[in-house]
Amino acid sequence: MSIAEWQAWLYSRLKVYEQTGRKALHPTLAFMKRWDEVLGAPHRRYPIIHIAGTNGKGSTSALIASILRAAGYRVGLHTSPHLWRFTERMRVNGEEPPAEWVDEFLSRWRAAIEELQLSFFEATVGMSLAYFADAKVDVAVVEVGLGGRWDATNIVTPLLAVITPIGWDHVEVLGPTLTHIAREKAGIIKPERPVVVAQQEHPEVYEVFREVAHNQNAPLTEVHRRLSPAAWMEGPQTYYRVFTEEMTSTSHLCDLTGDYQAVNIATAITAIERLRDLGWSVDEEAIKEGIASAGRLAPLYGRGQWIRSETHTYLLDVAHNPPGFAALRRLVRNAPQTIEGLVIGFSSDKDIEGALHAFGGWQGPVYFTQADNPRALPAPHLAEIASHLGYKGRAFRSVADALAAASQECQTILVTGSVYLVGEALLALRAAAQ
Numbered sequence: 001m002s003i004a005e006w007q008a009w010l011y012s013r014l015k016v017y018e019q020t021g022r023k024a025l026h027p028t029l030a031f032m033k034r035w036d037e038v039l040g041a042p043h044r045r046y047p048i049i050h051i052a053g054t055n056g057k058g059s060t061s062a063l064i065a066s067i068l069r070a071a072g073y074r075v076g077l078h079t080s081p082h083l084w085r086f087t088e089r090m091r092v093n094g095e096e097p098p099a100e101w102v103d104e105f106l107s108r109w110r111a112a113i114e115e116l117q118l119s120f121f122e123a124t125v126g127m128s129l130a131y132f133a134d135a136k137v138d139v140a141v142v143e144v145g146l147g148g149r150w151d152a153t154n155i156v157t158p159l160l161a162v163i164t165p166i167g168w169d170h171v172e173v174l175g176p177t178l179t180h181i182a183r184e185k186a187g188i189i190k191p192e193r194p195v196v197v198a199q200q201e202h203p204e205v206y207e208v209f210r211e212v213a214h215n216q217n218a219p220l221t222e223v224h225r226r227l228s229p230a231a232w233m234e235g236p237q238t239y240y241r242v243f244t245e246e247m248t249s250t251s252h253l254c255d256l257t258g259d260y261q262a263v264n265i266a267t268a269i270t271a272i273e274r275l276r277d278l279g280w281s282v283d284e285e286a287i288k289e290g291i292a293s294a295g296r297l298a299p300l301y302g303r304g305q306w307i308r309s310e311t312h313t314y315l316l317d318v319a320h321n322p323p324g325f326a327a328l329r330r331l332v333r334n335a336p337q338t339i340e341g342l343v344i345g346f347s348s349d350k351d352i353e354g355a356l357h358a359f360g361g362w363q364g365p366v367y368f369t370q371a372d373n374p375r376a377l378p379a380p381h382l383a384e385i386a387s388h389l390g391y392k393g394r395a396f397r398s399v400a401d402a403l404a405a406a407s408q409e410c411q412t413i414l415v416t417g418s419v420y421l422v423g424e425a426l427l428a429l430r431a432a433a434q
Contacts, residue, residue: 003099006106007086014113014120031118032152035126038112042126042133043140046076048156049271052144052185053164053198055323056264059256060164060198062298063268065141067290068275069093069297071282076132076140078153080121083301083423090128092135094297105130121145125152147174149187159278161188161195161218162271165263166205167323168351182208194219194274198267201323223263223270252288255295257304260327265291302422304331307429313337313412314429318419320350325358328416341410342393343402343425344386344417345369348377355417356389365409366393369402371420399424 001009036043049064051057058079065077075093082088087096105127106113113123125145132140139159144151166182174181182205189195189212197209197220206222213220254261268291272282294300302318315335319328332339342362346352368383370376379395379402386393396402399421406413415425 001103001106003085003087003102006102009106009110010086010120010123014118014123027150029150029152029155031116032122032125032155035112035116035118035122036129036155038109038116039126039130043129043156045133046137047139047159049139049141049160049162049275050144050153050156050158050188051141051162051164052148052151052188053162054167054181054185054321055327056164056198056260056267057143057162058300059261059264059294059303060162060267060271061141061143062256062300063264063291063294064162064271066294066297067268067272067282067287068139068141068280070290070293071280071286073138074136076128076135076137077298078125078128078132078140078142079298080124080143080145081419083419083426086120086124089124090131091298092132092137094299097131097135101131101134119152122152129156144185144188147184147187149184151187154188157190158188158193160271160274161190161193162198162267163188163195163209164198164267165200165323166202167321168354178202178205179208181205183212186212189213189216189218191216192218194221194278196221196223196267196271196274199223199263221270221274223266253292255293256300257306257331260330261304301426302419307426309433311411312407314415314425315339315413316415316422316425318422319416320346320355320418322351322354322358325355325416329358329360332414337412339364339412339414341365341367341406341413342391343367343369343399343406343413343415343421344382345371345379345399345402345421346377346382346417347371347373347375347420349375350377350418352377352382352385353389356386356391361390365406366391367402367406368393368395369399369421370397371399371418371424373418373420376418376420400428403428 051061061079065075069075077091078089080089090097142153144153163185166178174184186209195213195218200206252265272287276282302316305316307314317328319325341364368379370379383395403425415422
């Protein structure tokens with residue numbers, strides 16, 4: 001079968017978080033451990049960098065993978081969710097697995113996947129880990145899906161753990177406070193394995209990470225390197241100036257936009273330094289090259305992604321929680337072009353009012369919409385919620401319709417609110433360009 005046919009089969013047979021929410025989550029690693037055993041524990045054949053956090057974990061994963069690739073290593077990268085094809089979740093040096101490998105793997109293991117009653121996420125995590133073993137990677141960068149402690153990726157014992165900034169998201173699963181959320185993320189810290197913790201906006205989470213690292217005898221590095229985006233851009237790239245502990249500075253050109261990338265870059269650089277301490281060879285040129293091309297080489301869609309045609313400019317960002325929208329607010333304010341229209345939609349279980357408050361309001365036209373997803377909040381309902389916060393616009397039944405209407409009335413358009421909405425927008429823009 002083709003990749004599209006296998007994707008349809010997986011969706012039809014397995015519980016998918018994107019469709020059913022927390023019903024698809026197993027608050028145990030038992031299912032994943034049995035699956036891993038059936039596959040022959042492929043993750044034990046290569047070292048792994050394991051990355052958790054609320055925001056920035058995808059970008060940080062891409063940065064670390066890109067730097068290691070620039071240093072000459074063969075790198076596996078597991079991320080989630082996907083925007084178009086589920087094989088986006090598993091890449092080796094930026095390339096998805098061949099259709100022949102996908103067909104062979106799933107044909108062999110389809111009965112086991114059903115018999116083990118795996119979720120979609122568990123099935124694809126196992127598939128990623130197996131693909132990296134078959135592809136003989138030197139190292140894999142594995143992004144946590146949700147939380148950390150009970151995430152399917154947490155069967156691995158990493159060479160290095162990395163935790164990006166913590167904020168409020170998935171509180172219905174992870175707990176109502178930042179301390180609860182941080183403790184779930186800290187579940188990836190393993191005995192005697194080093195951990196890097198990104199600079200945090202909320203000081204209380206540091207105590208959680210310090211406590212868990214101490215109990216696990218895990219060497220802890222907290223990132224306090226200062227970075228700030230410089231005041232100039234070069235095409236689609238942004239310069240970030242890095243200040244070391246000694247207050248000397250260097251500049252890094254990066255093709256990932258948004259001032260929040262400064263924190264991710266600092267975290268990635270610190271993670272690479274810890275790898276150097278473990279004997280990995282990564283020179284300064286590889287760091288610069290990897291940072292400059294992370295968005296292109298990963299590739300990383302929908303993270304401050306600009307798409308330009310002869311007549312329109314689109315900014316796509318998968319912000320979906322208050323911290324993400326606060327960062328997006330800064331990105332829009334510092335954008336090289338004024339954004340005229342807003343296409344927006346959310347999953348129904350998100351903190352919508354918190355996200356819209358964090359974004360700070362919108363004076364232009366709004367095109368409320370919904371992804372083709374059972375968890376999507378109906379566009380009319382979103383329009384009603386947003387109207388009380390000063391957002392005015394029209395509701396559209398599909399992302400394609402909202403994008404078409406916005407494109408008729410505006411030249412520069414922001415598309416945001418949901419990973420799945422951004423994925424559908426990218427498909428619509430791709431179809432329109434053909």
